[in-house]
Amino acid sequence: MKIAIIGTTPIMIIHALLQSKSHDVTIFERSNKLGGAWAYGFYKNIVFSEKTNVVAPTNIVQEKYIPKMINFLKKKFKIKIKKNLKFYKHFSRYKPKNIFHFRFDKLFKTLKNSKIKIKHSWVKSFIVNEKKVLINGSEFDKIYLPYYCGIKSAKIDKKKYYFPYTKNINCHLQIVVKRKFMDEIYFSKHFDSAFDRVQFLKKKKYFFFTGRVNKKYKKYSKKQILKVSRLNFEPRDLLRMQLIKYTYFYRKTNQIKKLLKLNNCESVKIVDTRQFVQSFMKSGFIK
Ligand SMILES: Cc1cc2nc3c(=O)[nH]c(=O)nc-3n(C[C@H](O)[C@H](O)[C@H](O)COP(=O)(O)OP(=O)(O)OC[C@H]3O[C@@H](n4cnc5c(N)ncnc54)[C@H](O)[C@@H]3O)c2cc1C
Known part of the structure; x- marks a missing residue:
């Protein structure tokens, strides 16, 4: 079977790798970078998460499931996962007992x-006709779509489907310094007025800060953002500072409902990508 997968977030890569064992898989990724909201960056060959991503349970069912998921990811894909021992301020009402640090960059390698073939091109829409899926001029048997893909229409057996998204831009300030200027943080929500979530971790001999910039300051320059934040490091310790902007195609509940209508078609599979643990559980990777 020929399978097309849209995007390269970890959950979609897991689908692709598992399907590729018995099928011919092609990934369409509009960006030159892999990972979507989970992309990684480099500083002197040190890999770091560009955004403040965490794999965290949001309820007791997910918490109990996580050890199984860890086993699976370690065994199948050799992903390094270790218990987080740094400060963690939870982001949901549920307070997790354990938080683990996942090195998804291994998945990209x-x-x-x-x-698997990776086509760096934007899929605007697709056509399904007599169980064949036509995408950018190529034919497939099945297409996998994540919730936040930038596709808003499809023609299935001559019927037109419209499933819009809301385009959003996310902005992170990423800083590399040579000296520690505060305690290490694996994840903290509501850090200060400039950042709504942050991470500050030592990697090799450097310290990496990543903060998601509050909506209000998204259009500010790096220096202006620093001014409103409570970050306080010696300017001579600064090695690199950059703004990382990420455009994503968010779908609200009513927009997701429209997208899910495509599930009625056998040749289309919609993957719930809203939150990693939930997505993994729903995907049924562990039988
Ligand atoms: C900045 C950010 C941080 C997040 N952090 C967390 C977190 O810490 N933990 C958690 O559990 N969830 C987190 N989420 C929730 C998030 O929704 C999911 O984790 C997940 O990344 C969503 O996956 P997605 O594939 O639907 O969208 P995205 O992550 O946006 O990825 C979509 C991918 O598909 C590509 N693409 C999109 N449209 C097309 C197209 N038409 N043609 C070709 N390629 C296309 C994009 O380039 C991208 O690679 C975060 C979301 C964002 C935006």
Whole structure:
């Protein structure tokens, strides 16, 4: 079977790698970078998460499931996962007992070394006709779509479907310094007025700060954002400071409902990508 997968967030890569064992898989990724909201960056060959991503349970069912998920990811994809021992301020009402640090960059390497074809092109829409899916001129048997993909229409057996999204831009300030200027933080919500979530971790001999910029300051320059924040490091310790902007195609509940209508078609699979643990559980990777 020929399978097309849209996007390269970890959950979609897991689908792609598992499907590629028995099928011919092609990934369409509009960006030159892999990972979507989970993309990684580099500083002197040190890999770091560009955004403040965490894999955290949001209820007791997810918390109990996580050890199984960890086993699966370690065994199948050799993803390094370790218990987080740094400060963690939870983001949901549920207070997790354990938080783990997942190195998903390993997944990107596995993908690059696999037989899966990656086409760096934007899929605007697709057509399904007699169980064949036509995408950018190529034919497939099935298409996998994540919730936040930038596709808003499809024609299925001559019927037109419209499933709009809301385009959003997310902005993170990323800083590398040579000296520690505060305690390490794995994740903290509501850090200060400039950042609504942050991470500050030592990697090799450097310290990496990543903060998601509050909506109000998204259009500010790096210096202006620093001014409104409570970050306080010696300017001579600064090695790099950059703004990372990420455009994503958010779908509200009513927009998701429209997208889910496509599930009625056998050749289309919609993947719930709203939150990692939930997505993993729903995907049924562990039988
Ligand atoms: C900044 C940010 C941080 C988040 N942090 C967390 C977190 O810490 N933990 C958590 O559980 N959830 C988090 N989420 C929730 C998030 O929704 C999911 O974790 C997940 O990344 C969503 O996956 P997605 O594939 O639907 O969208 P995205 O992550 O936006 O990825 C979509 C991918 O598909 C590509 N793409 C999109 N449209 C097209 C197209 N038409 N043609 C070709 N390629 C296309 C994009 O380039 C991208 O690679 C975060 C979301 C955002 C935006």
